[in-house]
Amino acid sequence: MTGPTPRGRRPGEPPTREQIRDAARRLFGEHGFPGTSLRQIAAEAGVDVRLVSHYFGSKADLFVAAVDLPFDPEPAFDALLADGSDGLGERLAAFVLGILDSQRGRLVMSGMIRAAASEEAAAAMVRDRLVGHLLLPLARRLGADQAELRASLVGSQIAGLVTARHIVGLPALVGADLATLIPLVAPVFDHYLTGVFPAPVDGR
Amino acid sequence: MTGPTPRGRRPGEPPTREQIRDAARRLFGEHGFPGTSLRQIAAEAGVDVRLVSHYFGSKADLFVAAVDLPFDPEPAFDALLADGSDGLGERLAAFVLGILDSQRGRLVMSGMIRAAASEEAAAAMVRDRLVGHLLLPLARRLGADQAELRASLVGSQIAGLVTARHIVGLPALVGADLATLIPLVAPVFDHYLTGVFPAPVDGR
Numbered sequence: 188m189t190g191p192t193p194r195g196r197r198p199g200e201p202p203t204r205e206q207i208r209d210a211a212r213r214l215f216g217e218h219g220f221p222g223t224s225l226r227q228i229a230a231e232a233g234v235d236v237r238l239v240s241h242y243f244g245s246k247a248d249l250f251v252a253a254v255d256l257p258f259d260p261e262p263a264f265d266a267l268l269a270d271g272s273d274g275l276g277e278r279l280a281a282f283v284l285g286i287l288d289s290q291r292g293r294l295v296m297s298g299m300i301r302a303a304a305s306e307e308a309a310a311a312m313v314r315d316r317l318v319g320h321l322l323l324p325l326a327r328r329l330g331a332d333q334a335e336l337r338a339s340l341v342g343s344q345i346a347g348l349v350t351a352r353h354i355v356g357l358p359a360l361v362g363a364d365l366a367t368l369i370p371l372v373a374p375v376f377d378h379y380l381t382g383v384f385p386a387p388v389d390g391r
Numbered sequence: 392m393t394g395p396t397p398r399g400r401r402p403g404e405p406p407t408r409e410q411i412r413d414a415a416r417r418l419f420g421e422h423g424f425p426g427t428s429l430r431q432i433a434a435e436a437g438v439d440v441r442l443v444s445h446y447f448g449s450k451a452d453l454f455v456a457a458v459d460l461p462f463d464p465e466p467a468f469d470a471l472l473a474d475g476s477d478g479l480g481e482r483l484a485a486f487v488l489g490i491l492d493s494q495r496g497r498l499v500m501s502g503m504i505r506a507a508a509s510e511e512a513a514a515a516m517v518r519d520r521l522v523g524h525l526l527l528p529l530a531r532r533l534g535a536d537q538a539e540l541r542a543s544l545v546g547s548q549i550a551g552l553v554t555a556r557h558i559v560g561l562p563a564l565v566g567a568d569l570a571t572l573i574p575l576v577a578p579v580f581d582h583y584l585t586g587v588f589p590a591p592v593d594g595r
Contacts, residue, residue, distance in 0.1 A: 314559050
Protein backbone atom coordinates (compact mmCIF):
# COMPACT_ATOMS: atom_id res chain seq x y z
CA MET A 188 0.00 0.00 0.00
CA THR A 189 1.26 3.45 -0.88
CA GLY A 190 -1.56 5.91 -0.12
CA PRO A 191 -2.35 7.15 3.37
CA THR A 192 -4.26 4.72 5.60
CA PRO A 193 -7.87 5.87 6.05
CA ARG A 194 -9.02 6.64 9.60
CA GLY A 195 -9.49 3.42 11.52
CA ARG A 196 -8.08 1.22 8.76
CA ARG A 197 -5.83 -1.47 10.23
CA PRO A 198 -3.10 -2.94 8.03
CA GLY A 199 -4.41 -5.80 5.92
CA GLU A 200 -8.00 -5.36 7.07
CA PRO A 201 -10.64 -6.01 4.37
CA PRO A 202 -12.56 -2.84 3.39
CA THR A 203 -15.91 -4.21 4.62
CA ARG A 204 -14.56 -5.04 8.02
CA GLU A 205 -13.15 -1.53 8.16
CA GLN A 206 -16.56 -0.02 7.17
CA ILE A 207 -18.24 -1.93 9.96
CA ARG A 208 -15.65 -0.84 12.47
CA ASP A 209 -16.01 2.81 11.41
CA ALA A 210 -19.81 2.64 11.59
CA ALA A 211 -19.60 1.05 15.03
CA ARG A 212 -17.17 3.68 16.25
CA ARG A 213 -19.49 6.48 15.06
CA LEU A 214 -22.73 5.05 16.48
CA PHE A 215 -21.28 3.84 19.80
CA GLY A 216 -19.54 7.22 20.17
CA GLU A 217 -22.80 9.10 19.66
CA HIS A 218 -25.35 6.83 21.32
CA GLY A 219 -23.35 4.68 23.69
CA PHE A 220 -23.36 0.92 24.21
CA PRO A 221 -26.98 0.47 25.33
CA GLY A 222 -28.31 2.90 22.68
CA THR A 223 -26.77 1.13 19.67
CA SER A 224 -27.77 -2.20 18.09
CA LEU A 225 -25.86 -4.49 15.73
CA ARG A 226 -28.70 -3.92 13.24
CA GLN A 227 -28.14 -0.16 13.28
CA ILE A 228 -24.42 -0.63 12.81
CA ALA A 229 -25.04 -2.97 9.87
CA ALA A 230 -27.39 -0.39 8.27
CA GLU A 231 -24.87 2.42 8.82
CA ALA A 232 -22.13 0.30 7.23
CA GLY A 233 -24.42 -0.82 4.41
CA VAL A 234 -23.95 -4.54 5.08
CA ASP A 235 -26.07 -7.46 6.28
CA VAL A 236 -26.21 -7.81 10.07
CA ARG A 237 -24.97 -11.41 9.77
CA LEU A 238 -21.72 -10.11 8.31
CA VAL A 239 -21.25 -7.92 11.39
CA SER A 240 -21.65 -10.95 13.66
CA HIS A 241 -19.43 -13.04 11.40
CA TYR A 242 -16.57 -10.53 11.63
CA PHE A 243 -16.96 -9.29 15.19
CA GLY A 244 -19.18 -11.64 17.23
CA SER A 245 -21.44 -10.01 19.78
CA LYS A 246 -22.22 -6.32 20.30
CA ALA A 247 -19.94 -6.29 23.33
CA ASP A 248 -17.06 -7.79 21.33
CA LEU A 249 -17.58 -5.24 18.54
CA PHE A 250 -17.64 -2.36 21.02
CA VAL A 251 -14.29 -3.32 22.48
CA ALA A 252 -12.80 -4.00 19.05
CA ALA A 253 -14.04 -0.76 17.46
CA VAL A 254 -14.00 1.94 20.10
CA ASP A 255 -10.74 3.62 21.01
CA LEU A 256 -9.85 4.95 24.43
CA PRO A 257 -10.89 8.61 24.65
CA PHE A 258 -7.22 9.63 25.00
CA ASP A 259 -3.78 8.59 23.83
CA PRO A 260 -2.04 6.93 26.82
CA GLU A 261 1.64 7.83 26.32
CA PRO A 262 1.24 11.60 25.81
CA ALA A 263 -1.28 11.61 28.68
CA PHE A 264 1.27 9.89 30.96
CA ASP A 265 3.95 12.36 29.78
CA ALA A 266 1.82 15.30 30.86
CA LEU A 267 0.70 13.71 34.13
CA LEU A 268 4.17 12.60 35.20
CA ALA A 269 6.15 15.63 33.92
CA ASP A 270 6.26 17.32 37.32
CA GLY A 271 7.05 14.15 39.25
CA SER A 272 4.89 12.93 42.09
CA ASP A 273 4.12 16.40 43.45
CA GLY A 274 0.44 17.05 42.76
CA LEU A 275 0.20 13.85 40.69
CA GLY A 276 -3.06 12.69 42.32
CA GLU A 277 -4.73 16.02 41.60
CA ARG A 278 -3.53 16.08 37.97
CA LEU A 279 -4.77 12.52 37.45
CA ALA A 280 -8.13 13.26 39.12
CA ALA A 281 -8.60 16.36 36.95
CA PHE A 282 -7.65 14.37 33.84
CA VAL A 283 -9.97 11.41 34.53
CA LEU A 284 -12.94 13.46 35.72
CA GLY A 285 -12.42 15.84 32.78
CA ILE A 286 -12.78 12.91 30.36
CA LEU A 287 -15.93 11.80 32.18
CA ASP A 288 -17.30 15.34 31.88
CA SER A 289 -17.52 15.00 28.08
CA GLN A 290 -20.37 12.96 26.68
CA ARG A 291 -18.06 11.01 24.38
CA GLY A 292 -15.57 10.18 27.13
CA ARG A 293 -18.36 9.08 29.43
CA LEU A 294 -19.96 6.87 26.76
CA VAL A 295 -16.64 5.20 25.94
CA MET A 296 -15.63 4.61 29.58
CA SER A 297 -19.05 3.37 30.71
CA GLY A 298 -19.38 1.35 27.49
CA MET A 299 -16.16 -0.53 28.32
CA ILE A 300 -17.62 -1.54 31.69
CA ARG A 301 -21.02 -2.39 30.20
CA ALA A 302 -19.33 -4.54 27.54
CA ALA A 303 -17.17 -6.30 30.14
CA ALA A 304 -20.21 -6.86 32.37
CA SER A 305 -22.28 -8.36 29.57
CA GLU A 306 -20.09 -11.32 28.66
CA GLU A 307 -16.77 -12.93 29.52
CA ALA A 308 -15.30 -12.74 25.99
CA ALA A 309 -15.70 -8.95 26.00
CA ALA A 310 -14.36 -8.76 29.58
CA ALA A 311 -11.22 -10.59 28.44
CA MET A 312 -10.74 -8.10 25.59
CA VAL A 313 -11.29 -5.12 27.92
CA ARG A 314 -8.85 -6.64 30.41
CA ASP A 315 -6.17 -7.21 27.77
CA ARG A 316 -6.54 -3.67 26.40
CA LEU A 317 -6.53 -1.98 29.81
CA VAL A 318 -3.59 -4.02 31.08
CA GLY A 319 -1.56 -3.76 27.87
CA HIS A 320 -2.33 -0.15 26.89
CA LEU A 321 -2.83 1.54 30.26
CA LEU A 322 -1.90 -0.29 33.43
CA LEU A 323 1.46 -1.81 32.47
CA PRO A 324 2.69 1.32 30.62
CA LEU A 325 1.64 3.43 33.61
CA ALA A 326 3.25 0.98 36.04
CA ARG A 327 6.51 1.04 34.02
CA ARG A 328 6.54 4.83 34.18
CA LEU A 329 5.88 5.01 37.91
CA GLY A 330 9.19 3.56 39.00
CA ALA A 331 7.57 2.41 42.25
CA ASP A 332 7.49 -0.97 43.99
CA GLN A 333 4.48 -3.19 43.22
CA ALA A 334 3.77 -0.95 40.25
CA GLU A 335 1.17 -3.15 38.51
CA LEU A 336 -0.80 -3.49 41.76
CA ARG A 337 -0.66 0.31 42.24
CA ALA A 338 -1.83 0.98 38.67
CA SER A 339 -4.63 -1.59 39.07
CA LEU A 340 -5.84 -0.01 42.32
CA VAL A 341 -5.98 3.35 40.54
CA GLY A 342 -7.93 1.56 37.81
CA SER A 343 -10.34 0.21 40.42
CA GLN A 344 -11.15 3.71 41.71
CA ILE A 345 -11.61 5.01 38.17
CA ALA A 346 -13.86 2.05 37.29
CA GLY A 347 -15.75 2.71 40.52
CA LEU A 348 -16.38 6.37 39.66
CA VAL A 349 -17.65 5.37 36.22
CA THR A 350 -19.85 2.62 37.68
CA ALA A 351 -21.23 4.49 40.70
CA ARG A 352 -21.68 7.87 38.97
CA HIS A 353 -22.52 6.99 35.37
CA ILE A 354 -23.96 3.44 35.43
CA VAL A 355 -25.71 3.10 38.81
CA GLY A 356 -26.13 6.90 39.06
CA LEU A 357 -25.69 7.54 42.79
CA PRO A 358 -27.30 10.97 43.30
CA ALA A 359 -24.57 12.46 45.53
CA LEU A 360 -21.95 11.67 42.86
CA VAL A 361 -24.10 12.69 39.90
CA GLY A 362 -24.78 16.00 41.67
CA ALA A 363 -21.13 16.69 42.52
CA ASP A 364 -19.20 18.73 39.96
CA LEU A 365 -15.54 18.45 39.02
CA ALA A 366 -14.40 21.18 41.42
CA THR A 367 -15.99 19.22 44.29
CA LEU A 368 -14.78 15.77 43.27
CA ILE A 369 -11.18 16.45 42.20
CA PRO A 370 -9.81 17.33 45.68
CA LEU A 371 -11.71 14.39 47.24
CA VAL A 372 -10.39 11.78 44.82
CA ALA A 373 -6.86 13.20 44.44
CA PRO A 374 -5.53 11.88 47.81
CA VAL A 375 -6.76 8.38 46.88
CA PHE A 376 -4.76 8.43 43.64
CA ASP A 377 -1.72 9.80 45.52
CA HIS A 378 -2.03 7.00 48.10
CA TYR A 379 -2.26 4.28 45.44
CA LEU A 380 0.47 5.75 43.21
CA THR A 381 3.08 6.95 45.68
CA GLY A 382 2.03 5.93 49.22
CA VAL A 383 4.11 3.55 51.30
CA PHE A 384 2.82 0.03 50.66
CA PRO A 385 3.53 -2.78 53.13
CA ALA A 386 5.81 -5.45 51.71
CA PRO A 387 3.73 -8.07 49.83
CA VAL A 388 2.41 -10.71 52.20
CA ASP A 389 3.76 -13.66 50.23
CA GLY A 390 7.16 -12.06 49.75
CA ARG A 391 6.81 -11.32 46.01
CA MET B 392 -52.32 -14.32 58.19
CA THR B 393 -51.35 -16.00 61.45
CA GLY B 394 -48.64 -18.54 60.59
CA PRO B 395 -45.00 -17.64 60.11
CA THR B 396 -44.10 -16.02 56.80
CA PRO B 397 -42.12 -18.44 54.62
CA ARG B 398 -38.60 -17.43 53.65
CA GLY B 399 -38.70 -14.68 51.10
CA ARG B 400 -42.50 -14.27 51.22
CA ARG B 401 -43.44 -10.60 51.13
CA PRO B 402 -46.77 -9.57 52.71
CA GLY B 403 -49.65 -9.91 50.27
CA GLU B 404 -47.49 -11.51 47.57
CA PRO B 405 -49.25 -14.19 45.50
CA PRO B 406 -47.74 -17.67 46.05
CA THR B 407 -46.62 -18.02 42.41
CA ARG B 408 -44.75 -14.73 42.49
CA GLU B 409 -43.11 -15.92 45.68
CA GLN B 410 -42.10 -19.26 44.06
CA ILE B 411 -40.48 -17.41 41.18
CA ARG B 412 -38.62 -15.10 43.53
CA ASP B 413 -37.36 -18.05 45.61
CA ALA B 414 -36.25 -19.93 42.49
CA ALA B 415 -34.47 -16.82 41.19
CA ARG B 416 -32.73 -16.27 44.53
CA ARG B 417 -31.50 -19.88 44.55
CA LEU B 418 -30.26 -20.01 40.96
CA PHE B 419 -28.72 -16.51 40.89
CA GLY B 420 -27.06 -17.27 44.24
CA GLU B 421 -25.52 -20.46 42.88
CA HIS B 422 -24.72 -19.57 39.27
CA GLY B 423 -24.63 -15.78 39.23
CA PHE B 424 -26.30 -13.31 36.87
CA PRO B 425 -24.63 -14.37 33.59
CA GLY B 426 -24.99 -18.09 34.41
CA THR B 427 -28.77 -18.05 34.96
CA SER B 428 -31.56 -17.64 32.39
CA LEU B 429 -35.23 -16.67 32.84
CA ARG B 430 -36.07 -20.06 31.30
CA GLN B 431 -34.11 -21.91 34.01
CA ILE B 432 -35.79 -19.86 36.72
CA ALA B 433 -39.21 -20.62 35.25
CA ALA B 434 -38.39 -24.35 35.17
CA GLU B 435 -37.11 -24.25 38.77
CA ALA B 436 -40.30 -22.47 39.87
CA GLY B 437 -42.49 -24.81 37.80
CA VAL B 438 -44.16 -22.00 35.82
CA ASP B 439 -44.22 -20.75 32.24
CA VAL B 440 -41.41 -18.36 31.37
CA ARG B 441 -43.96 -15.78 30.21
CA LEU B 442 -45.31 -15.59 33.76
CA VAL B 443 -41.81 -14.76 35.01
CA SER B 444 -41.59 -11.86 32.54
CA HIS B 445 -45.14 -10.79 33.37
CA TYR B 446 -44.38 -10.51 37.08
CA PHE B 447 -40.79 -9.30 37.03
CA GLY B 448 -39.87 -7.95 33.57
CA SER B 449 -36.33 -8.60 32.42
CA LYS B 450 -33.67 -10.84 33.95
CA ALA B 451 -31.92 -7.78 35.34
CA ASP B 452 -35.13 -6.54 36.99
CA LEU B 453 -35.74 -9.97 38.50
CA PHE B 454 -32.20 -10.18 39.84
CA VAL B 455 -32.51 -6.90 41.68
CA ALA B 456 -36.02 -7.75 42.94
CA ALA B 457 -35.15 -11.26 44.14
CA VAL B 458 -31.59 -11.21 45.42
CA ASP B 459 -30.86 -9.84 48.86
CA LEU B 460 -27.68 -8.06 49.87
CA PRO B 461 -25.21 -10.63 51.25
CA PHE B 462 -25.41 -8.98 54.69
CA ASP B 463 -27.89 -7.18 56.93
CA PRO B 464 -26.93 -3.47 56.87
CA GLU B 465 -27.89 -2.28 60.37
CA PRO B 466 -26.08 -4.97 62.40
CA ALA B 467 -23.11 -4.62 60.03
CA PHE B 468 -22.99 -0.87 60.66
CA ASP B 469 -23.31 -1.52 64.43
CA ALA B 470 -20.24 -3.75 64.36
CA LEU B 471 -18.23 -1.48 62.06
CA LEU B 472 -19.00 1.72 63.98
CA ALA B 473 -18.90 0.31 67.53
CA ASP B 474 -15.32 1.44 68.18
CA GLY B 475 -15.77 4.85 66.61
CA SER B 476 -13.62 6.09 63.78
CA ASP B 477 -10.42 4.50 65.07
CA GLY B 478 -9.55 1.66 62.68
CA LEU B 479 -12.86 2.15 60.85
CA GLY B 480 -11.33 1.99 57.37
CA GLU B 481 -9.58 -1.27 58.16
CA ARG B 482 -12.73 -2.85 59.64
CA LEU B 483 -14.74 -1.79 56.59
CA ALA B 484 -12.08 -3.05 54.17
CA ALA B 485 -11.94 -6.42 55.97
CA PHE B 486 -15.75 -6.62 55.95
CA VAL B 487 -16.19 -5.78 52.25
CA LEU B 488 -13.28 -7.88 51.00
CA GLY B 489 -14.43 -10.73 53.25
CA ILE B 490 -17.82 -10.70 51.54
CA LEU B 491 -16.13 -10.69 48.13
CA ASP B 492 -14.03 -13.66 49.25
CA SER B 493 -17.12 -15.88 49.39
CA GLN B 494 -18.55 -17.12 46.11
CA ARG B 495 -22.08 -16.10 47.07
CA GLY B 496 -21.09 -12.60 48.16
CA ARG B 497 -19.08 -12.13 44.98
CA LEU B 498 -21.96 -13.34 42.76
CA VAL B 499 -24.45 -11.03 44.47
CA MET B 500 -22.21 -7.94 44.42
CA SER B 501 -21.04 -8.42 40.82
CA GLY B 502 -24.60 -9.39 39.80
CA MET B 503 -25.90 -6.03 41.07
CA ILE B 504 -23.39 -4.22 38.85
CA ARG B 505 -24.06 -6.50 35.86
CA ALA B 506 -27.82 -5.94 36.27
CA ALA B 507 -27.37 -2.16 36.54
CA ALA B 508 -25.06 -2.16 33.50
CA SER B 509 -27.50 -4.14 31.38
CA GLU B 510 -30.48 -1.76 31.44
CA GLU B 511 -31.62 1.52 32.94
CA ALA B 512 -34.70 0.09 34.73
CA ALA B 513 -32.48 -2.30 36.68
CA ALA B 514 -29.96 0.48 37.34
CA ALA B 515 -32.74 2.57 38.87
CA MET B 516 -33.74 -0.33 41.17
CA VAL B 517 -30.11 -0.94 42.19
CA ARG B 518 -29.67 2.78 42.83
CA ASP B 519 -32.82 3.00 44.98
CA ARG B 520 -31.84 -0.07 47.01
CA LEU B 521 -28.22 1.01 47.55
CA VAL B 522 -29.18 4.56 48.45
CA GLY B 523 -32.13 3.59 50.66
CA HIS B 524 -30.69 0.51 52.36
CA LEU B 525 -26.96 1.28 52.49
CA LEU B 526 -25.75 4.77 51.69
CA LEU B 527 -28.31 6.92 53.53
CA PRO B 528 -28.39 4.68 56.66
CA LEU B 529 -24.58 4.68 56.69
CA ALA B 530 -24.48 8.45 56.14
CA ARG B 531 -26.95 8.98 59.03
CA ARG B 532 -24.74 6.89 61.30
CA LEU B 533 -21.52 8.68 60.36
CA GLY B 534 -22.43 12.01 61.94
CA ALA B 535 -20.04 13.74 59.51
CA ASP B 536 -20.52 16.67 57.15
CA GLN B 537 -21.49 15.85 53.55
CA ALA B 538 -22.39 12.38 54.78
CA GLU B 539 -24.22 11.16 51.67
CA LEU B 540 -21.31 12.22 49.46
CA ARG B 541 -18.88 10.41 51.79
CA ALA B 542 -20.98 7.24 51.79
CA SER B 543 -21.28 7.41 47.98
CA LEU B 544 -17.52 7.79 47.51
CA VAL B 545 -17.03 4.69 49.69
CA GLY B 546 -19.62 3.02 47.46
CA SER B 547 -17.62 4.04 44.39
CA GLN B 548 -14.45 2.36 45.67
CA ILE B 549 -16.38 -0.79 46.60
CA ALA B 550 -18.06 -0.84 43.17
CA GLY B 551 -14.63 -0.32 41.63
CA LEU B 552 -13.12 -3.29 43.46
CA VAL B 553 -16.01 -5.50 42.34
CA THR B 554 -15.76 -4.24 38.76
CA ALA B 555 -11.97 -4.26 38.38
CA ARG B 556 -11.34 -7.49 40.31
CA HIS B 557 -14.41 -9.61 39.61
CA ILE B 558 -15.92 -8.33 36.33
CA VAL B 559 -12.95 -7.07 34.28
CA GLY B 560 -10.55 -9.32 36.21
CA LEU B 561 -7.38 -7.21 36.41
CA PRO B 562 -4.65 -9.76 37.15
CA ALA B 563 -2.85 -7.78 39.88
CA LEU B 564 -6.12 -7.49 41.84
CA VAL B 565 -7.26 -11.05 41.18
CA GLY B 566 -3.87 -12.28 42.39
CA ALA B 567 -3.84 -10.14 45.56
CA ASP B 568 -5.28 -11.80 48.66
CA LEU B 569 -7.19 -10.19 51.52
CA ALA B 570 -4.12 -9.70 53.70
CA THR B 571 -2.51 -7.71 50.88
CA LEU B 572 -5.54 -5.66 49.87
CA ILE B 573 -7.04 -4.72 53.27
CA PRO B 574 -4.21 -2.38 54.39
CA LEU B 575 -4.06 -0.79 50.91
CA VAL B 576 -7.78 -0.01 50.69
CA ALA B 577 -8.29 0.89 54.39
CA PRO B 578 -6.75 4.41 54.15
CA VAL B 579 -9.06 5.19 51.21
CA PHE B 580 -12.13 4.32 53.27
CA ASP B 581 -10.76 6.34 56.21
CA HIS B 582 -10.20 9.33 53.93
CA TYR B 583 -13.72 9.17 52.48
CA LEU B 584 -15.42 8.49 55.82
CA THR B 585 -13.58 10.71 58.25
CA GLY B 586 -11.05 12.85 56.32
CA VAL B 587 -11.31 16.63 56.22
CA PHE B 588 -13.40 17.57 53.19
CA PRO B 589 -13.21 21.07 51.70
CA ALA B 590 -16.45 23.00 52.06
CA PRO B 591 -18.76 22.23 49.12
CA VAL B 592 -18.00 24.44 46.15
CA ASP B 593 -21.57 25.68 45.71
CA GLY B 594 -22.05 26.34 49.43
CA ARG B 595 -24.40 23.42 50.13
